Amino acid sequence: GENVEQHPSTLSVQEGDSAVIKCTYSDSASNYFPWYKQELGKRPQLIIDIRSNVGEKKDQRIAVTLNKTAKHFSLHITETQPEDSAVYFCAVIQGAQKLVFGQGTRLTINP
């Protein structure tokens, strides 16, 4: 089955700096790559996703890049703010019906 590795497991950045989280996957047939944000005590929420026919997608301060050849994709958050502190999960679709998640990255924004 699909194997998704996410790095780093924890990340601490100064407010205003950028944060980058990277995921690698094993199944070259995967074609959908969402990112979820989970604040403390809350449900995971979809923040951005990308499909395999594009290399990059942006939504305000967040962006996702995809390298299908290398089988990795990354989440980029610019101008980080305290409310960006959360656990971020990448995911990869497997067999069109199931999402396989990375282990999560705990992002802390220091004021």
Added chain:
Amino acid sequence: KAGVTQTPRYLIKTRGQQVTLSCSPISGHRSVSWYQQTPGQGLQFLFEYFSETQRNKGNFPGRFSGRQFSNSRSEMNVSTLELGDSALYLCASSLAMSALYGYTFGSGTRLTVV
């Protein structure tokens, strides 16, 4: 419109007991997936249902089972509870047959086994 509703929010059970968790998807969503979330293992896939049929199952023992009703509501059952079953159980619903349109998660049921 209402989101994904999971009940109960919290449960405390004793080892050996069984438990049933409920998930009501967003109106119109027909696919429901269940995940177990623990600090050490992240989000582990349990199973996925579409139109009352289980289409996918994760690597969990047979003590974990589920079903989906004609109104798309889903239940999962864990029998003979073990301490290691303590976790946050999340369900997620999806509009289409495929996860390509993303999931919407419920707030979860936190199960504690003592």
